[in-house]
Amino acid sequence: MNLLRIGIVTLVVGLSLMVVTNMRALPIGTGLQGSYIGMFGPFLLEPRETIVVLRSVDPPTDLTLSVINQKFWNPNQNISQTVTAFSIGNLTQSDIVIFDVPSRGLYYVVLSNETGLSGQTSIRLDQRGFAPDLLWVSAALLFTGVITVAVQGIRILKTHKRPA
């Protein structure tokens, strides 16, 4: 396979991934999720806008919402010792939290109070918008493809113009 063909294939892959990025920008949600201890997931989250709605909290109390990568989560450990991707405190029933996860991955959503994991809670989690990581990968491939095709095209043109 010559360099021109490799460039065209890279360009096509980049363009197709851009279409995929656009199609994957549709909102997706978990529906209503209930837990008797305040631990939800793991969810497969993309680095795009994430919305968590606290639908019910029983007993009513101030809660801390933590989003923790699956790799760092162990419920046998104290939650304060865990590395969180996102955390916010003083939440009550009906609160809405909007945030971005740092990278694509499997995440637990943990609701805790002063004494540890919360009691009976239910949430709804949604994601919407473009995933920037996918957009970057597709743009990089597209750019590499365009550059390769252009360079090869110029080289071919120069070869054809050269006098015999």
Place this chain on the structure above:
Amino acid sequence: MTGKMRELMSWELQESWSFPILELVLAVSIIQALTFQLIQPEDANILTSVSDPFWKSMLFLFAISAAVVFGRSFGESIEKRKMVVLLGYPVSRKGIFLSKFFANLFACVLVFGTVLLAEGVMAFLFEPRVAWAPHSGAWYSMNSIAPAIWGFMFLSLSLVVFFTSSLMSFLALATKRFGLSILVFLVFVFGLEYWTGTLSNAEPLAYLSLSRGPAAIVSYLSAAYYRTMGLGYMGTGITFGLFSTALCYLLIGAVALFVVSLLLLQRMDLD
């Protein structure tokens, strides 16, 4: 593999996957396979949100790719007398058939397998979900079988590609015409798909479908693996009878059509 075979395979790849065939197949398969949506990666959800849609959306592509690539490779080369030229070289008919067939088969598996790999990476199938369950005051983790599901999907993909390749090779060699073989192939594949779509999920004949069959193979093997790993029961609705119908149809059909195609080319009068 001898030098002649390698040369034939390389020539075949350049001929059959010339611009814009590879580009078109790649573009459509990326768009079809990577637009799945998955937020709760439980094993049962992977089957319904990743595996099932993959077979439904990719069937069209498997069929079109096999039709164009194998139709050109066998039907067109007989029609345009390229095969006669090839037979002028010191290489047997068996050698020509095997190099043409396997070059295109491996190329198809490579292209679709790469797209499936990208789907697996995006769905985090290689980093299985860890679920926690309380027991006697402590928490115990349970890994999902996501990597195995991907492995079963890859096996089924190879099987479907082998079947469509063998079927198209047979039709191209039987009709000796590129256009006619494509027409018969597409009418057969999509006709069967339409007919099996009218059957209920409990009927074994429904699994002759090239989308429902591989999905059933993946579901059955995943459920069996889930049970074997002691993770409990996974209800997929696929019994051993339905699974074996799908598997036997694809495997026996592919091998039989491959052998018949080889015999057809060996005994064919090309002059």
